[in-house]
Amino acid sequence: MRYDMIVTGGDVVLPDGVRKLDIGIRGGKIAAIEARIAPEESAEVFHADGKTVLPGMIDVHVHFNEPNLGHWEGFESGSAALAAGGCTAYLDMPLNGNPPTVSVEAFRQKAELAAGRSTIDYGFWGGLVPGNLEQLERLARAGAAAFKAFLSDPGGEGEGRFRQVDDWTLYQGMKRIAAFGGLLALHAESDALTAGLAAEARIAGCTDARGFAASRPVVAETEAVAKALLYARDTGCRLHLVHISSADAVEMIAEAKLKGVDVTLETCPHYLMLTEDDMERIGPAAKCAPPLRSADQRERLWRLLAEGHLDMVASDHSPSPPELKRTGPDRTFFDAWGGISGAQSSLELLLHEGVLTRKLPLSRLADLIAGAPARRFGLQGAKGSIAVGLDADLAVVDLNRSYVLEKEHLFYRHPVSPYIGMTLNARVAATICRGRTVYTSEAGITAPGGGEPLMPVSLSLTPGLAT
Known part of the structure; x- marks a missing residue:
């Protein structure tokens, strides 16, 4: 041969x-x-x-800000950073671009922008927002790998911005997604709790990193996770919980699995590597939502990961221009952009801390970064393992091979990372x-622009629906 x-x-x-x-x-x-x-x-x-x-990492959670915000991070720079980090495929989120990918027309616009510009293979999420229930099955037919919804305010500006779901939209959306075999992912934080605590913190002048962490406590995550699990059990909707930050939430999800709920979860390298102490030390480059947690939560996450209760790891790469990370007399920590640029470092961080320090088996790591993402997002016939x-x-x-990560190593459009200076x-x-x-x-x-669109195959769509 x-x-x-x-x-x-x-x-x-x-x-x-x-x-x-x-x-x-x-x-x-x-x-x-x-x-x-x-x-x-x-x-x-x-x-x-x-x-x-290793099998190439499949990063199922990145924000590349196309269309119209590619100056934050576009397909060229974002996919190059992923390739430099050992990734061979990714799924791009529906928000932080304008328009967000909540309609077939917006989905096609994003696909046209990605064609010929991505170094590695790529796919897209659709979104669930108030008013787009009729778009969900059409988005799935157009190629959306899954759907993203927010239980808290995702921020942003403009009439067409991505919006959080109300309970009715969430419930009805989950029923519709279940009907065609789709997958819904949720940003699980209680908006009522986080909004109220943030308002109290501003009034009290507690607007530094510690104040931000206190305004988004673990209970805000577990309350939202509990609601999501309840709706998933009632509707039969396949559920994926993104960027889970607390061991408490992981334990709730593990219990739901035992009761038959079809649910998976991801965590992110920053929750495994950093704590709220690091967020205070590093500054807004380490700001994210949910926020970094305590050292005790981090250690519990590692234990639960080793025990098999975490399904996968994704970067939640959420970049912005450096000026949006600025703080000063007129901008508190609360005002700084809440997102971590980490896509290029995910695999190296997991190898460094998980395999070399904590002795995580390489086969377990391979499943976290490739096998489980491929299975959950309908790519197991093409990707996910070396076979x-x-x-x-x-x-x-x-x-x-040890090295110190410097700005010069990063392929992001803006070389911002909480890991700069780390060995x-x-x-x-x-x-x-x-x-x-x-x-x-x-x-x-060495070979930019050759990435191809991913074709998830896990859906059971009603035949004959026009896209």
Whole structure:
């Protein structure tokens, strides 16, 4: 058999363990996994000796701000950063662009902007907002991988901005999404609690990082999670809870799973790496919602992750121009943009802290970043693991290479990150997307613009509905 590429000599992470194997690639797919493939059988040989080969990360939660806010982060810069971080596919969120992706027309506009501009493969979320119930099935037919809704105010400006759902819209939306086999994701924070506590904090002058954290307590998350689980159980809607920040919420979700609720959850690297003490020290670059939690919550999250109660990890990459992160006499911590730029660092952080420090098995990590995302979002027939017949999506990492993350390493449009200055004890050496080497640590991005749209296959749509 003749191959387009052989990845040889690496320690390959498979679902059942790690073994030194060669990977033969042909037509963008994995065609063979063998103890040894002769170099002369391939047009190109990628030497991975001394390195670890993981399935490429699938980041299911990024905000690339297209259309019309690409100067915050667009498909070129955002996908380049992901590629440099060992990602081979992503799902872009429906908000922080204008218009938000809550209609088929907006969905198509975003798809047109992404075509030919993304380094790696990509897909899009649709949104559930008041007034767009009739759009949901049409969005699913257009290719929306899932739907996003907010139980708290997502912020933003303008008449067409993404809006939080009221209870009626949430309940009716979940019934409709359940009818066609879709998946709803929720930002789970109680708006009544966070809005009231924020108003009290401003009146009292408690508007620093500690005041912000206190205004969005764990109970605001668990109250919203409880409502979401109740509605999911009643409607039969498949549910995904995004950026869960507290161990309390993870435990609630684990209990719901035992009772038969079809629910998954993600957490983010910043909740596993940082605490509210770090948010105070670093400043607005570490501001997000839900906020960073206590060291005790962080340690409990790691324990629950090791026990198998966390399904996946996603970045929730939410960038902005640096001036929106500014504080000063006229701008408090509450006024600064609430989002963390972290997409490029997710895999390296998990390797550094999870694998090298906490001894998390590499196969468990691979499922968190690739296997579980592929299964939940309908990509398991093409992506998610290193297996014959799947896309040749690989992250080649060096677990013996330490470096200090500097601004110069970042591919974001704006080099803002709470991890700048951190020493990481693992580094992505190369990223291969469908058999194309799209990034190396020596050359940077080597094949921009070749990413293809993802085609989720988990929906059971009513035939004949026009898009």
